[in-house]
Amino acid sequence: MSLHPQVRAVAQAGGVPPPLTTETLTAARIGLEASTLAEAGPGTPLTAVSDGDADGVPIRLYLPSPANPLPVVFYLHGGGWAMGNLETHDPLCRYLAALSGAAVIAVxxxxxxxxxxxxxxxxxxxxxxxxxxxGERYGLDTGRVAIAGDSAGAHIATVAARHWRDRGKPFACQVLVCPVTDHDAELSDVESPGLRPQGLEFCWDAYAPAGVDRDQPDLAPGKADLTGLPPALVITAEHDVLCGPGEAYAMRLAEAGVPTVAVRYQGMIHGFFRRLARFDAARQAVAQVAANLRAELS
Structure with missing residues (x-):
């Protein structure tokens, strides 16, 4: 399928960012946050939304209802480890909490x-x-916890899933949207107004600079022991350079015995998931993720 008409319209309207460099990073961060209202909408009203501190790490807690205790979803934003914050993914987290019925903790x-x-x-x-x-002090069910993320956030999520498997407190499930996987994964050959190979290379160099072993499991999840990881939903976008690597990682999970479903959104590009006001597919994908979470956290 060619680019979806909604994607073509965004590209034609000037929605293609300049190449990521050290010099353009600050502007890219500002631009990503400034575009949130136009890209994702004002956000879904919830029972309560509050900022907090998790032992020094800023978090935002989204409560969809006054029910107690609520299952929990950790959501980890994308942005190549170098961009994104609580604001850029706020509408997405609100919508995910509303549809899933779970408390969402954005990190x-x-x-x-x-x-x-x-x-x-x-x-x-x-x-x-x-x-x-x-968690119990906040009305959260620490026995029903999932982890989810997009792009670099999905990379962090799958590594965290392995960490907490090894610590004996596994997540109920993991949701990986357009995930970054291993640094040497073969990228899909696509023409897209979304993520480009140059931008991905910049992000790798920023997070794992020269001297860092990128083949270690915490940076190369595809090279890790995947047995015993929680059930996975992997969402990819057809016109994303990370489509092939994401689907290959989903197959690695399945071959390791992990219950895994991979879904490719036709005509979409990297980063479509948070763009609720731009792409019909974004709302459908969040609804699919929410239904998955409801089932796994029930």
Whole structure:
């Protein structure tokens, strides 16, 4: 399928960002946040939304209802480990909480290159440990916890899934949207106004600079032991350079005995998932993720 008409319209309207470089990173961060209202809409009203601190890691807690205790979904934003924050994914987290019926905890992990590997992974592990210790005080069910993320957030999510499997407190499920996988994964050959190979290379260099072993399991999840990981939903986009790597990782999970479903959204590009006001497919994909979470967290 060719690019979806809604994607072509965005590209024709000037929705293609300039190449990512050290010089353009600050502007890219500002632009990503500034575009949130236009890209994702004002956000779904919820029972309560509050900012908090998980042992030094900023989080935002979304409560879809006053029910107690609520299952929990950790959501990890994308942005190549170098962009994104609580604001850029706020409408997405609101919508996901409303549809899933679960509390959503968004983690504002530290960004590269100011904070290189393993800063983001460490922040997420800290937030998860905080939930297991303090969650009941907030009406959260620490026995029903999922993890989800898009792009680099999905990379962090699958690594966290392995960490907490090994610690004996596995997640109920994992949701990986357009995931970054291994640094040497063969990219899909697509022409797209979304993520480009140059931008992906910049993000890898920012988070795992020269001297860092990119083949270690915490950076190359496809090279890790995947047995015993929680059930996975992997969502890819047809016109995304990470489509092939994401589907290959889903197959690796399945071959390791992990219950895994992979779904490709036709005509879509990298980053479509948060763009609720632009793409019909974004709302459908969030609805699919929410239904998956309801089933796995029931």
């Amino acid at each position: 504002d992990y530290r960004l590269a290159p100011e904070h290189a590997f393993p800063a983001a992974h460490d922040d997420v592990d800290t937030a998860v440990a905080w939930l297991h210790r303090e």
